[in-house]
Amino acid sequence: MSFTLFSYRSSRVGVVTAGTLLGLPALANAQETVSSGDTAWITVASALVLFMMIPGLAMFYAGLVRTKNVLSLFMQCFVITAIVTLIWVIYGYTLSFDAEGMVAGGHGLHAFIGGFENIFMRGMTPDSVHGTIPEALFFVFQMTFAIITPGLFIGAFAERMRFSAVVLFTVLWVSLVYLPVCHMVWGGEGSFFGDMGVIDFAGGIVVHLTAGTTALVAAIMVGPRKGYGKVPMPPHNLVMTLTGTAMLWVGWFGFNGGSALAANGKAAMAIVVTQISPCVAGLTWAVIERIRIGKPSALGFATGAIAGLAAITPASGSVGPLGAVVIGLVSGVFCYWAATSLKMKLGYDDALDVVGVHGGGGLVGTLLVAVFGAGVLGGWEKNLDILHQLGVQGLAIAFTLVYCGVLSVVLLKAVDGLVGLRVTAETEEEGLDLGDHGEVGYDF
Amino acid sequence: MSFTLFSYRSSRVGVVTAGTLLGLPALANAQETVSSGDTAWITVASALVLFMMIPGLAMFYAGLVRTKNVLSLFMQCFVITAIVTLIWVIYGYTLSFDAEGMVAGGHGLHAFIGGFENIFMRGMTPDSVHGTIPEALFFVFQMTFAIITPGLFIGAFAERMRFSAVVLFTVLWVSLVYLPVCHMVWGGEGSFFGDMGVIDFAGGIVVHLTAGTTALVAAIMVGPRKGYGKVPMPPHNLVMTLTGTAMLWVGWFGFNGGSALAANGKAAMAIVVTQISPCVAGLTWAVIERIRIGKPSALGFATGAIAGLAAITPASGSVGPLGAVVIGLVSGVFCYWAATSLKMKLGYDDALDVVGVHGGGGLVGTLLVAVFGAGVLGGWEKNLDILHQLGVQGLAIAFTLVYCGVLSVVLLKAVDGLVGLRVTAETEEEGLDLGDHGEVGYDF
Amino acid sequence: MSFTLFSYRSSRVGVVTAGTLLGLPALANAQETVSSGDTAWITVASALVLFMMIPGLAMFYAGLVRTKNVLSLFMQCFVITAIVTLIWVIYGYTLSFDAEGMVAGGHGLHAFIGGFENIFMRGMTPDSVHGTIPEALFFVFQMTFAIITPGLFIGAFAERMRFSAVVLFTVLWVSLVYLPVCHMVWGGEGSFFGDMGVIDFAGGIVVHLTAGTTALVAAIMVGPRKGYGKVPMPPHNLVMTLTGTAMLWVGWFGFNGGSALAANGKAAMAIVVTQISPCVAGLTWAVIERIRIGKPSALGFATGAIAGLAAITPASGSVGPLGAVVIGLVSGVFCYWAATSLKMKLGYDDALDVVGVHGGGGLVGTLLVAVFGAGVLGGWEKNLDILHQLGVQGLAIAFTLVYCGVLSVVLLKAVDGLVGLRVTAETEEEGLDLGDHGEVGYDF
Amino acid sequence: MKKIEAIIRPSKLNDVKEALTATGCQGMTSIEVKGFGRQKGHTEVYRGAEYVVEFQPKVKVEAVVPDDHAQAAVEAILKAAATGSIGDGKIFVSTIDEAFRIRTGESGEDTL
Amino acid sequence: MKKIEAIIRPSKLNDVKEALTATGCQGMTSIEVKGFGRQKGHTEVYRGAEYVVEFQPKVKVEAVVPDDHAQAAVEAILKAAATGSIGDGKIFVSTIDEAFRIRTGESGEDTL
């Protein structure tokens, strides 16, 4: 490793400072380049998104499995956090956000993947700036999204996938699926989806649709749990799942509100709709259960709420309260159907319903933003042509489904060949906690 | 639903921008109207208050009940969150904060309840401003207070009230009790209590006294749990209750500190006293237990701390450290007495001690702020006439007790007639989790 | 108590406002003295550090003990929070940060301990300013550090130390160890370590080294748990420990990022390295376990992560990503060795591995910052002479070890004489929850 | 000596304990069990997946008593544990050959 | 009457319950137990401290049946609970002197 790696450049990103606009003397520049208010908010938003992963998602998922596998879910969430952090430091950030060589409307390599300018954070100092926040903070905020996305799909193959396979698959998937998709959507001018005009405020495509697609492929390829459909596999700790739900919910304020990259009215309005949608979706799920089963369950409300949160994610920068209500309603109904009827009909064992909830939610939101983003329907997108936008969103969805689906198949095959996807039957029987990690969750 | 509903007005609230003060060119206006620092803090404060409800309060309460009812507390917290959010969106915010038609000193309708200008968030855009923060953020922050208030009183009738009754009562109570009281206190110039000069920084009256009063009425009207006083009903998971306590405590920084509606010295000082009071109250409770029972319990400390937090709430913008110490001390002693001796003497089954802790705490703080807000006693209220202020606070307390008490009786009667207040004896026996929701909390 | 105690001075700390620099009219001053963005961030950072103590550390520790002692850990964390808060209000803050009488390079009393100017927060109003934040906020932020430090070492004597002894020892230790060490390091110009040029950004010495040293002394002096080494004492709830780990991790963003006392690039970069180090350290620990035992455990990853967080703490303002990777790696290896081999070899019963993890981590970070703070190794310290700085850091470490070690012996002797260090054999057998607090953690 | 095993409703444990001690029984042991019988179970539904739980939570109380106390003990339990609804439980009586008190090493009926 | 005590693998409880009911047994009681035997335990390691856990989670099913049903019940369990690997468990048969139904106070084989 050569030391020139660390001869950092100063401020990578040019910004038009408020000072310049005001015609204040240059002295003001340094002071106003970074907004301490925006920085404060995005710092907290980053912490909130990390909090969604650990402990939020870990608790949400781990409560749903059987006691013998509770730690395996936690461990996978922790280790994914660690691995993706290191990928992000080494080559993830640069491949997602290095804009070197991008041309608006171009369809060369860099429309699909970033460059290598910022490899191992090259050039980033405490003084580097991105918009109105330190670049290091932009780095952290985006990192948390890269962390939680693979975290989501582990729910699909919970209770049976080998730990080493999860690790290896995460490395490959983040490198070959997440980074390109992230770049295509959020890479700025010259990025494939970005230039198409795709709207994805906080990751309906980048996060939920990719996770949902991979979850479907993985649930099928890893195969159902031993006894699935015959042996009862009720959640071992719904209290923990509900606690995790609440943490995800609150953290989502940072996820969606933070995606404004500033502490302003846009962030606040994003939070308003991020609150409305899960409320409507959770109530919708509860009402369906009330009608069909006779009793609204807490797990049902929670599942609906997460679906509503996933669905509002891509739309949260564009829709108003009306859109949020409709997105909540549609995602509640659609995800209920996807996670119960559809799953049973198709027969795959998506253990923790990643496909139905995140895939379904991501789909609903990514499409409906094209409708309810329009000013006439209470949205904030000026000049939105609903039909055209629906086409754009649909295209992006289709491309992502295919790209992510095919890659998932290939990578899972590779991982199977290298280390084997599944634990042994004995480990599955005694539980992954003992089998993979040599410990147990509780000893009351 | 007509689309004109969504022809939003821009910025509802006039503000004197810093730019104007500085005599900078108009260009600066748009930029400086909203303070990104204040916005960052109130955004986080809103997230903190939501965090107090889910999972904070849910955990605090659910840990105190028996295993068979653990999910019912969570479900009620979640569904109240959802319902109040929708009420807030549709008519709650406007009835609380629409200042249309308010006259300083007037005693017309609008001294007691807001107008309909902002129904379904009409007129609110990402550009609307309230003071130095986006109006959408003010909307969210106040919403979280409306959410947690009915959340508090469910502790009184825990383990026996029918889920549908809780839902219906919440809708009625928020509409007919919370919204008016909130408007009377925080509605600004022309509001009933506001014009009287009532001091209630963060909700001693609006939140804790209303919740405590309703808790008392409900505990009596719903009746004691089957076996109350004969069968032991110890908490099933104190660890969860203590975790919830800590979350409430930390969240209270947002509750009280956020009530400054800015990131400034007032917020910081509010947080200082918000830290001092629960420490003193918790220690006080522990010392009392040490003397009377021989052992200071963790639950005792936690209960005292929550009492201290409730008590400092109305006072946190006015008192200094001396006031915080005294408020902590008095609330520790008073709430201990109320939650143990008084409750036993009167014989009502306030399952989770909402009356003693929140009613008691709210009472103590609302009165003592009139004393320790005075500069001579270390407070920040200039020109405070202690005796006069005590009268004002007492009057507001009395009015609230009567209004809230009477309404609670009426609404509970109505709910009883419509859906029945109590679950069946069998459901109470097997637990609300199975009976009302068809699921169980743990399956280790 | 005389009322003159409360005749507060206004703004204690002189600041050069940005307004002055810009040559704006005086009117701007009041407005710009306090940065609302910095205030927002440090407010949240304070909440995050409090969140690390309750519930973070409480859960992390309580999950590791046996069921019968779970509440005792929670209670100790809560009561320490309360006691240290009151100490901080009364004399802690002033003895740490009152700069009265300090002379750069002086070695008088005030190089080692602050003055009494701010006793019982004298002179602090909502308008007092410290740097760009309200002084009340600086007060709160520093208070949270004083709270968590004694919280850390209770892990060493968990499951056997008498509650009253913990209380008494905390009072003495904070007064005679924490306050002076804090002053020596962070007291500003004229402080002992500060003038030496010691680098300790967020508390490698002040927090982790002191806690680790005292933990070692206490583990030895209190003696091993009954049956230690013979009876199995596995953690009773690893799920809770992992949840606590995640809370500590996220909270550490506030701990280290907040130590910049501003929302800026320095804070952001501190957070970047605060994320990298635990990831590397956790993975390192897991890999060691994989090699030595065959299975990487979730507890192992978590322990490594906390070690990595402790280690990066003093260095987080100085090192870049390279330094973070190396610090993570070294702390992972060193703390693994210290918490397993070294502990077993020396035979003391450090129940929850405070010595190995916090002592070890603090040591590694305090030394390595002298190396990786250098610009040539990717750090941000201009003109850092590595060898000289190593000497300075080593000296400070040695001084702290001796001072803190000797004081710990003396204070524990005193506490033993006054109330007795250990619970009775019966209480140890039936558990501290029943014995000291009269309650039990779970009743499923 | 006779061993009385009574499978009862969890909520009746305290009543049974008091009834037994009233007959002079000085010790007993209780165990959380799950019972299957005529009492029908309940259904739990998690995201559409139904689980029929046929085993009910019950408590088993075991008391070893001198032969001539057995009948009184049984009658006491019958009285204390009955509610009249399905699921009240059973009592089984069997023979114990020998009993020892660990603390003292004694054996025989005196140890009970 | 005979009491059949079967110590089985937890995962076999449902099969055993169905096999028993198929033989006409209308009630039974199950208990979570820990078993020690030929089946070897596992090792847990917490921060370097090794714990060998020799007791395995098992379930004990107790069913009291009329004398002439005992053999059928034992055979049903033997069939339903066997996997062929070490740790399948044991069945113990003993004699019950008397049985009572708490709900009605009846005694005898009809109560089972």
Added chain:
Amino acid sequence: MKKIEAIIRPSKLNDVKEALTATGCQGMTSIEVKGFGRQKGHTEVYRGAEYVVEFQPKVKVEAVVPDDHAQAAVEAILKAAATGSIGDGKIFVSTIDEAFRIRTGESGEDTL
């Protein structure tokens, strides 16, 4: 065959297990139970509400042994489980008519 049921202190389980195996007993089953007896309980107080908990946590160890090993087994337990304080527990011995090993279907003393 004899069934030895020993109600002991939870902390003595390991000692009892080793003592029993030392007498040649190759298997046993342990159960968490709550015991009521001469040993007095404790009081818990939650917000002023006092609960007297009279049942103590105990462990019941069940081992079925050949008739001629029974005495040795009892003696081993008596030795391993005693502390001399009230609450050490009891040992009850009863008769088992038949035993089966589920894995193989064998019956008789060899299955133990």
